[in-house]
Amino acid sequence: MQITDLAQEQKITPLFRLGFRPFFAFGALFSLLSILIWGGYLAGKISLNLYGGGTFWHMHEMIFGFVCAIVVGFLLTAVQNWTGQRGLSGKPLLLLFLLWFAGRLVMLFPDILGQQLSGLIDIAFLPVAATLLAMPIIKVKQTRNMFFVPLLLLFTLANIMMHLSITDSSVNQIMPSAYIAVMLVTLLMSIMAGRVTPMFTANGTQTTKVQPIPALELTTNVSLFLLVLSYFVHPFVEIPNTIKSALFLTAGISQMFRWLRWRPWITFGVPLLWSLHSALFFIWFGLIMLGIGHIFDTFPLNHVWHLLTIGGMGGLILAMISRVTLGHTGRALQPPKIMNFAFILMLIATMSRVFGPWFMPESYSAFINFSVLCWFSSYGIFVIKYGPMLLTPRKDGRPG
Numbered sequence: 001m002q003i004t005d006l007a008q009e010q011k012i013t014p015l016f017r018l019g020f021r022p023f024f025a026f027g028a029l030f031s032l033l034s035i036l037i038w039g040g041y042l043a044g045k046i047s048l049n050l051y052g053g054g055t056f057w058h059m060h061e062m063i064f065g066f067v068c069a070i071v072v073g074f075l076l077t078a079v080q081n082w083t084g085q086r087g088l089s090g091k092p093l094l095l096l097f098l099l100w101f102a103g104r105l106v107m108l109f110p111d112i113l114g115q116q117l118s119g120l121i122d123i124a125f126l127p128v129a130a131t132l133l134a135m136p137i138i139k140v141k142q143t144r145n146m147f148f149v150p151l152l153l154l155f156t157l158a159n160i161m162m163h164l165s166i167t168d169s170s171v172n173q174i175m176p177s178a179y180i181a182v183m184l185v186t187l188l189m190s191i192m193a194g195r196v197t198p199m200f201t202a203n204g205t206q207t208t209k210v211q212p213i214p215a216l217e218l219t220t221n222v223s224l225f226l227l228v229l230s231y232f233v234h235p236f237v238e239i240p241n242t243i244k245s246a247l248f249l250t251a252g253i254s255q256m257f258r259w260l261r262w263r264p265w266i267t268f269g270v271p272l273l274w275s276l277h278s279a280l281f282f283i284w285f286g287l288i289m290l291g292i293g294h295i296f297d298t299f300p301l302n303h304v305w306h307l308l309t310i311g312g313m314g315g316l317i318l319a320m321i322s323r324v325t326l327g328h329t330g331r332a333l334q335p336p337k338i339m340n341f342a343f344i345l346m347l348i349a350t351m352s353r354v355f356g357p358w359f360m361p362e363s364y365s366a367f368i369n370f371s372v373l374c375w376f377s378s379y380g381i382f383v384i385k386y387g388p389m390l391l392t393p394r395k396d397g398r399p400g
Helices: 020-042 054-083 090-108 115-139 148-164 168-205 214-232 241-261 271-293 301-328 338-359 361-391
Strands: none
Touching: 020 054, 020 090, 020 301, 020 361, 054 090, 054 115, 054 148, 054 168, 054 301, 090 115, 115 148, 148 168, 148 214, 168 214, 168 271, 168 301, 214 241, 241 271, 271 301, 271 338, 301 338, 301 361, 338 361
């Protein structure tokens, strides 16, 4: 698709020629920094006055700093394919990136501008990104993909609620507010997985594409949306655990059936595919475990949530950005061989964080530190191997 003049494209710094470039590169890099700070904070080696305190900062920044950067980069790139309109690039993309970067700085050093102004800077990123995403979609009247605009605005509302939760009167809302964000990301992952996984699997294994079952897709995503709503209304209405459990189990079991229909076992020889399917496994497995955990108090939900956040989000993002970067920089869909090791490290990070502290609580710190090391190594490999791809022009000489 030739959307722009190549001569004009060459005047733009390669990093800002399309949305995936700065947000994948610096989002992944930020995840390295944030996970190191969190590990150092837990070990008592770092005493920064982080916005909202260490626990709040960790939850907030891994979702709204790291995950949302990747999501925005992906959507601003995908919208070009959806609409045939030139994707955000050049100075507008640079300014949006700087807004995201400013949010990370003020969350890390809130004393510079104060809590209120720091919060406003952080909150501003997502609605601005939503506006920029909406413009080309509205221009071509493509209602199918308009869904992602209100989704980003829901993320904005969740972010606002997280910021409000650190006030004295709302401190008990910190975790429910964080859960809103986690479930929103899970809903987004589910929708995107339904769109791309059957196609990626068929193309990568030279097999027939599995056609969706509308009722199964509806059950999968509606149950997740209802979970999002249940956490949104938490400040006003307490939803019984039995209802939450039923929703988690419905979402998890339907995700499992959908995943099995996609035949993950045929992908073992293709790293870009098995890494995707392994992340989807942690999503449905995590949802089922959360459903059981809302019934039985013996389940440590604080550990189980990490099946979604590390195994699901961390794993799916790594698989997707590894694939998208290759495709959008004019390269064959063959990742560097060491990425296979990076994908395995994400599996180990998940298992260490969830099941280590659960079954051996006396070694809690050791398992957390090992999980941090695995995440850092995994995403570090991505930054080292893919950074040059994101910082240089497309290999095939085309715009983007």
